[in-house]
Amino acid sequence: MATLREIRRRINSIKSTQQITRAMKMVAAAKLRKAQDQIFAARPYAYKIDEMIRHLIFQLEFVENPLLAIRPTQRVTLVVVTADRGLCGAFNSHIIKRTLRQIDEHRDKEVSLVCIGRKGYDFFRTRNYPVEHRYINIYNQLEYPIAQEITAYLLQKYAREETDMVEIVYNEFKNAIQQTIVVEKYLPLTADEFSGELKYVDYIFEPDKITLLDSLLPKHLNLQTWRILLESNAAEQGARMTAMESATDNAGELIQDLTLHYNKARQAAITKEISEIVGGAEALKFE
Amino acid sequence: MDENRLSVTITTPQKKWVLDDIISVTAPGVMGSFQVLSQHAPLMTQLEIGEIKVEKEGSTELYATAGGFLEVLKNNVSLLLESCEKGLEIDSARAENSAERARNRLKNRSDEIDIPRAEMALARALNRIRIANKVK
Numbered sequence: 001m002a003t004l005r006e007i008r009r010r011i012n013s014i015k016s017t018q019q020i021t022r023a024m025k026m027v028a029a030a031k032l033r034k035a036q037d038q039i040f041a042a043r044p045y046a047y048k049i050d051e052m053i054r055h056l057i058f059q060l061e062f063v064e065n066p067l068l069a070i071r072p073t074q075r076v077t078l079v080v081v082t083a084d085r086g087l088c089g090a091f092n093s094h095i096i097k098r099t100l101r102q103i104d105e106h107r108d109k110e111v112s113l114v115c116i117g118r119k120g121y122d123f124f125r126t127r128n129y130p131v132e133h134r135y136i137n138i139y140n141q142l143e144y145p146i147a148q149e150i151t152a153y154l155l156q157k158y159a160r161e162e163t164d165m166v167e168i169v170y171n172e173f174k175n176a177i178q179q180t181i182v183v184e185k186y187l188p189l190t191a192d193e194f195s196g197e198l199k200y201v202d203y204i205f206e207p208d209k210i211t212l213l214d215s216l217l218p219k220h221l222n223l224q225t226w227r228i229l230l231e232s233n234a235a236e237q238g239a240r241m242t243a244m245e246s247a248t249d250n251a252g253e254l255i256q257d258l259t260l261h262y263n264k265a266r267q268a269a270i271t272k273e274i275s276e277i278v279g280g281a282e283a284l285k286f287e
Numbered sequence: 288m289d290e291n292r293l294s295v296t297i298t299t300p301q302k303k304w305v306l307d308d309i310i311s312v313t314a315p316g317v318m319g320s321f322q323v324l325s326q327h328a329p330l331m332t333q334l335e336i337g338e339i340k341v342e343k344e345g346s347t348e349l350y351a352t353a354g355g356f357l358e359v360l361k362n363n364v365s366l367l368l369e370s371c372e373k374g375l376e377i378d379s380a381r382a383e384n385s386a387e388r389a390r391n392r393l394k395n396r397s398d399e400i401d402i403p404r405a406e407m408a409l410a411r412a413l414n415r416i417r418i419a420n421k422v423k
Contacts, residue, residue: 038301041301
């Protein structure tokens with residue numbers, strides 16, 4: 001049986017672990033707040049740009065844009081959005097598993113990967129998957145230019161016909177304890193995405209409708225990338241919060257068990273000592 | 288609402304400004320700078336890097352933008368911009384830094400550097416510096 005000192009040492013070590021997990025939980029909660037605020041802040045912009053594109057598509061008799069054109073799919077790019085860091089439950093491993101399944105689904109095509117977040121990158125790089133580009137350590141300072149950079153990269157690949165289709169695998173933020181994995185088609189776009197109730201407005205378009213649509217669509221993609229980064233970031237913080245909360249709870253349970261154990265052992269030791277003393281005294285009586 | 292006044296909304300993915308009681312808005316259009324007054328016809332247009340001037344009774348505000356879109360509809364002017372900074376809030380030191388970085392990148396040209404992108408970055412930074420100096 002473990003000695004008293006050993007048990008005490010274990011209790012102390014678990015207590016300090018618990019302190020760390022509790023702190024991590026609180027940090028994650030604060031970051032989640034910020035991530036949610038960013039999601040809310042992006043909504044008016046998303047609404048407006050969508051409305052403008054809808055007006056344009058609605059008023060164009062003939063929509064022709066390379067981003068809206070479907071071509072035979074030979075090469076697929078999968079964008080894998082994971083976290084930079086671990087300790088957030090199954091957040092990263094679920095994404096990786098889903099990506100592996102998606103790679104398998106595209107086995108008749110040529111698949112390449114773009115990794116956002118260190119965890120996914122580490123996994124696929126070490127297993128010799130065709131990772132052609134990566135964006136790591138981006139979540140600490142999440143600003144719009146990162147989304148623009150990623151979009152520019154994907155658009156360039158698509159324009160050069162180095163890829164025929166781009167899909168993104170990411171965690172969508174439901175609420176603090178729930179994330180859903182989403183596989184979303186990113187490119188090409190479809191005009192159907194921009195349908196909805198609309199009232200005809202006799203706009204003056206400057207320079208002209210086609211030029212406007214040509215420059216609006218990449219901005220729309222910038223925003224999609226941004227939205228996905230924000231969703232994934234919020235989902236990550238939520239997952240970490242939940243994981244750290246249950247870690248803190250588990251540590252609490254362990255401490256309780258060990259304390260009980262410790263008290264029992266201490267009492268047993270005292271009882272033993274007393275009976276030894278009593279026994280010794282009894283023995284002396286008869287001398 | 289007074290029909291001789293505009294309501295201006297500047298929307299970026301990270302921030303939103305709503306300005307009421309505006310007399311005019313001057314924006315950097317792709318075909319040159321233009322001004323919107325009240326009762327303007329519905330318009331949808333594209334903006335370049337430049338300054339946006341919002342005129343109020345007795346005061347004007349300047350904003351720096353890297354381009355975007357502008358829509359006019361019934362005395363409402365919506366500006367849809369990927370980046371926008373209020374003149375007074377521009378961090379001149381940061382703008383100087385990014386201008387310097389872009390200049391260096393253009394100086395040491397190599398195959399890896401995307402020259403049009405560096406040029407754009409420089410133009411954006413210079414625009415911000417210019418507007419920051421104007422409002423001081």
